[in-house]
Amino acid sequence: MSEYRLYCFAQSGNAYRAALMLNLLSADWEPIWVDFFGAMVQRTPQFRTEVNEMGEAPVLIHGEKKLTQSGVILTYLARLSGKFKPTNEDEELEAMRWIIFDNQKVNGFLGPFRFLKNFAKPSGDPAVLAFLKGRIDGNLAIVNKRLTERQFLLGDKPTIADISMTGYLYYPAEEFGFDIARDHPAIGTWLERMRALPGWKHPYELMPGYPLGKN
Numbered sequence: 001m002s003e004y005r006l007y008c009f010a011q012s013g014n015a016y017r018a019a020l021m022l023n024l025l026s027a028d029w030e031p032i033w034v035d036f037f038g039a040m041v042q043r044t045p046q047f048r049t050e051v052n053e054m055g056e057a058p059v060l061i062h063g064e065k066k067l068t069q070s071g072v073i074l075t076y077l078a079r080l081s082g083k084f085k086p087t088n089e090d091e092e093l094e095a096m097r098w099i100i101f102d103n104q105k106v107n108g109f110l111g112p113f114r115f116l117k118n119f120a121k122p123s124g125d126p127a128v129l130a131f132l133k134g135r136i137d138g139n140l141a142i143v144n145k146r147l148t149e150r151q152f153l154l155g156d157k158p159t160i161a162d163i164s165m166t167g168y169l170y171y172p173a174e175e176f177g178f179d180i181a182r183d184h185p186a187i188g189t190w191l192e193r194m195r196a197l198p199g200w201k202h203p204y205e206l207m208p209g210y211p212l213g214k215n
Ligand SMILES: N[C@@H](CCC(=O)N[C@@H](CS)C(=O)NCC(=O)O)C(=O)O
Pocket: 011, 012, 013, 014, 015, 042, 043, 055, 056, 057, 058, 068, 069, 070, 071, 103, 111
C-alpha cells in the first residue's frame, strides 16, 4: 500500500490542491476515487461516518492520520516535508490569509460556477451564474494585482498558498465559458511558473475519473 492515500476525483479542484502537493513532493501516494457525480458517495451516511463527517473530498490518509480540508492537508504536508512551507510566523499567517481567501472567494466561487455551468442537469439558473461570475471577476482581479507585484503569492518562492490557489485554474476555458489566463494575464504567467515545477501535472492526469463515466 502507498504511504499516502487521497480520496479525490479528476473534476475536483479542491482535491487537486492536495494531489498536486503530493506529486510536487514526489510522495508515494495513490488516489481513491470518489464517485461524486454518479453514486454521489460523499453524500452517503457511510462516507460521512467512515470517511469524512463533512461529506467532502479531499481526504488524506497517512498512517493513523485522516485529514480533510485542503488547507489543512497542505499545511500538514508542508510541515512534514519542509517544502512549500512559509518560512516564519508572519509568512505562515500570510499563507493562511490567502488560503482562506482562495477557499472562500476565488476557487470557492469558481468550483460551484463550473459545476452549475458544466455538470449540473439542468444547468444553473442564469441569475445565479451571473452573480457568481461577478464575484469571480472581482476576486480574480485581486489575485491578478497581487501577482503583478511578485512572482508568487507570498514573494519569490512558491508556497502552499500558491498550490491552494491553483485549485480550478487549470481546467479548460470551455468548462467556464471564459479564459482565466487570458482575462487575467499576471495569473496566466504565474500559472505557467507553477506548471514548470518538477512533478506538476494537470488535474485530469493526476486524479481518476476523467472523462466522466469512464470508471
Ligand atoms: N474547503 C474544502 C472544500 C471541499 C469541497 O467542497 N469538496 C467538494 C468536491 S470538489 C465536495 O466534496 N462537495 C460535497 C458535495 O457537494 O456533496 C477543501 O478545500 O477541502
